[in-house]
Amino acid sequence: MSETIDIAALNGVKEGEKKRPRSKEKRLEIACQTVEARVRNYDEVALGYGPAEAVAESMRCLECPKPRCVVACPVHIDIPTFIGLISRGKFSQAAEDIRQYNNLPSVCGRVCPQENLCEAACIVNDTNPKNPIAIGRLERFASDWQLTHDVRDAASVHKRPATGFKIAVIGSGPAGLSCSADLAKMGHSVDLFEALHKPGGVLMYGIPEFRLPKAIVQKEIEYVKALGVTMECNVVVGRTLPVKEVLDSYDAVFVASGAGFPNMMNIPGENLNGVYSANEFLTRVNLMKAWKNDSAGTPIRKPRKAVVVGAGFTAFDVVRIALRLGAEEASIVYRRSREEMPGRGEEIEHSLEEGAKFVLLTNPVKYLGDENGFVRGVVVQKMDLGEPDSSGRRRPVPIKGSEYEIECDLVVVAIGQTPNVLIPSNLPGLATRWGSVIKVNRESYMTTVPKVFAGGDAITGAATVILATRAGREAARSMDAYVRDPARTWNPPA
Amino acid sequence: MYTITRKKVLASGVIEMGILAPRIAKAHKPGQFLMVMNREESERIPLTIADSDPAKGEVTIVFLEVGRSTIELGEDFKEGDSLFAVVGPLGTPTHIEPFGTVVVMGGGLGVAPIYPICKGLKAAGNTVVTIIGYRRKDLMFWHDKLAGASTETIVTTDDGSFGTKGFVTDALKTIHDGGRAIDRIIAIGPPVMMRAVSNLTQPWGIPTWVSLNTIMVDGTGMCGGCRVEIGKESKFVCVDGPDFDAHLVNWDEMFARMKVYTAEERAAILANHECKLHLDNIKR
Incomplete structure (x- = not known):
């Protein structure tokens, strides 16, 4: 049902026809709640593009052969491709394309500082200053569309043969979710532990409803669950479950416990x-x-x-x-x-x-x-x-x-916030900086303790959702290589 | 999950509950607490673990119906019901080693959390002298259980309706003035009682530890709402405690911080429960 949008009616271009770029036009503003209304409620302020607006904005993209936006994106989303898909009305396909690079597109479309990243790099700025393609808004549109209109069986799309390896992920914020999703796609069995009563970490406790609706976060989490990730809330690793027990029960462990300690x-x-x-x-x-x-x-x-x-x-x-x-x-x-x-x-x-x-x-x-x-x-x-x-x-x-x-x-x-010391203080040999920031090898995400990888705010101190998402993704790749390596070679930080 | 396996009214407003929580039961050490959420939008409340049975996968809590959530838990939840969330065991366990003679004091509801501590201390080879105090005889609970976990037990009641008349501090003073060598004192109960013990023992120079139960949200070191000044330094009760050296606690600050939401709490109870009798509990 999702692909039935009448694109011809929206932009005067038929399927298969070359579209006419509209890069000279101003970027399309996003509808917002009025100031008077929004200060009296907690509903989302930026209302998002509808299909017609998304298609119109996507038509402004030049789909450059050497896109600078992709380079500027921390997870290198293939931006021109997904925007091209939107311009042809293939909204869910656009979202699925983004998901190859970013497991939380509805979140990142809302909270990423695009103006300093992809949108700052957009070539349209050169000829039409301050009017880059609204990449974040388009990302949000495509992903929201998929999550609300086209809840396909994600597991069947991504299912790879089971590898038989068991991996534990500690913390269900952006780093943990991103890592879990990628590991599950690779065929690993993933158990995700969350200390609070709801998964999502900082996406749930930190970012307010009016900037990131919790229903959207939970939909993204449902998608990760559909990939086969098992989530257990109310488990404080280091208290509810001894760290050693986790280490003994899994082939590898990803620590994504965030930066939850207030300064x-x-x-x-x-x-x-x-x-x-x-x-x-x-x-x-x-x-x-x-x-x-x-x-x-x-x-x-x-x-x-x-x-x-x-x-x-x-x-x-x-x-x-x-x-x-x-x-x-x-x-x-x-x-x-x-x-x-x-x-x-x-x-x-x-x-x-x-x-x-x-x-x-x-x-x-x-x-x-x-x-x-x-x-x-x-x-x-x-x-x-x-x-x-x-x-x-x-x-x-x-x-x-x-x-x-x-x-x-x-x-x-x-x-500012710094990481919680609960895991470092319960894991002998885990090296930290300033007593709480876990040291990793920035290539391998390996810590000083074999089997234990770490990423997200736990290794950087408080940073952004997109950087945590990237760490989760890169760590997943490294963990995949590690569990498959018969020698289990360990490259700890220097 | 988190099924209520048993529920018993121990005294007026004092409820004992068994909760199915196998991971917590297995990991629990004396002095630790858990956070309970009755329902999905309930607040998270810290309650000390009063006992655990790893074989049954069960933990025991004892609480006083004193605020919005404890009243709801005591009145609306029955055996067989499930709680939305229970997380723990949280906090640093009570420091237990062979000290020699340890006086463990429990005042009112504080009688419950000292049970695992007495057991632990006794198992470590200490002489455990337990002083437990209640307002009246009809509010007594667990005194037999405590006697079983201690070397000696003294029961006090404010009105003398059972045991020794007076406060737990009176009984402690009697023991101390009688020349008994005391190596350590642990006191758990209402803040006023813990402060009174602290004031009493400070001149004696006997190490005295208390378990603070301040206001918390997450209970894992994230919010800092529980912070209190300990020896001129701000500490988080949930992770640095709940046990602290009583002589270093800034009691005035702690008392003030306990009252942050008194107004909000009263309004919530009045709005949500027809029974206003419980407001008497809050005043205490």
Whole structure:
């Protein structure tokens, strides 16, 4: 049923005819909920292309012979091919084509920073500045189409003969899902363990509903299950299941336990009530659905004046949630300037539209509490930008005597996450950097412990979904070679 | 999965439940806890594991109907029902070694979690002097079970309706002042009781450990909602604890942090349960 779209009606080109590129045209904007409506709900903000829009946008693609977008994509999706398929109305086929490179296209189409990756590289920018092909939106369209219209038996499409090898994957975030899906396609028997009660990792607890609907995440997970991956939730490896037992029961193990440990600033007053780590705030709202006032059992403090410390992806998610929880005022407090903000462009824009305030070149010094131990304000200090630091960004330098107070009843500290130490501390011989980031050989994804591979945020610290997806994929290839290798050659990190 | 194998009302509002959770039963060590979700959209609540039977694949929890989720668990769930999620065993197990004489104190609901600790300490060759305290005789439970796991057992009731009249701290003071050599003290119970024990033993210089039960979401080190200052450093109760040196706990901060959601909790109970009697429990 999926392939019955009347393409002739949509773009005036018949099947088999050469299409007329429309690269000179402006890229097609995506429909969004109005600002007034969306700050009162948790529904997705960007509504996505319909078939007609997707086909029209796909017609702008030049389908270059040496596509720069493919090079810029961390997982090297064959972008011109899938866009070509969309332009001919072959939506599910386009999605299946993407799935050869990326096991989570509906997710990545939404949360990838395309403006710095594929879309930045798009050749259309050269002749039609700031109007690259909307690759992310097209990826999202094709994949959503497949997941909602054409739920084919994925297992039968990809089924390879069973190899008889058993592989355990620890963590069901993007790295774990991606690795599991590829290993299953290769014919291995995969058991995926998740510590929380729902699979998806950061896709479930970290990214809010209005940016990544949880129903979409669960559909992607269903697809991975359909490939034959067994998932077990509520298993904390290192607690519920001893690490040694996992090692003894499988031919290889992939550790994709993410970066779930929240960083705090260790300044006075940080343990006052109403001061949250971003992880706690997001987990309450996203995973535990605290935004559903009536049905959900998990409470959250409804802010009047919220302060969010940091300016990464997470900080923007938090500030937008604070506004949806009814905050009269919600501010991003960031120690550098707008240019250095690491957040995704679209999210920064959406936050501003929704009313977020930016307090830049400013850093918290201490939090003030009331007589019951609840936060009532934050003392901040103004900053100046000095010489560039190791990250290449100009280092913020405090301005003496510039302290002042901002009133607030909610603070969320969103200054980054590091990996959980549970697995490293329960696996003797597993080398780490800074005590928690697992060391791997970047070619083989092998750790210092034979049989144990690792990838995703667990080996990098908090990064992006697409990089985790790539690590899962590359690790799967390396694990496949390892289990098939009779000598089980081990190439640990130097 | 997570079928309730048995349910028993031990005293008013105090419920004992057996839950089928084979992996947890097998891995459990004294001092560890688990997280329970009644239903798919319920909150995750931490409950200490009071006993485990690896052969049956069963763990035992004992809880007080004190908040929205524990009231729901106690009132709406019966033997044979299943819980949406149970995860554990979480937390660092209680440090057990041959200390010599260990006084283990359980106040009220705290009587349940000290059971596996007493068993473990006794098996390690310690003389285990157990002091358990209840408000009244009719609120007593598990005192025989505790006696079986201890070398000596002292029972106190606030009103003197059973055993020694007074608090567990009074009984501890009596033992100590009587000249008994005590190598270690472990106290589990309501925060006020644990703080009272801590204040009492600090001048004595006897190592005293408590098990904190702060507010948590995941229970695995992810949210940090459980954090509390221990010796001037912020620690996560779920992974660094739940056992801590009582003399290093910032009790004032912990008491304040326990009350973050009191308003939300009251509103939820009033909205969801006609029976408001339980609000009395929350005040305590």
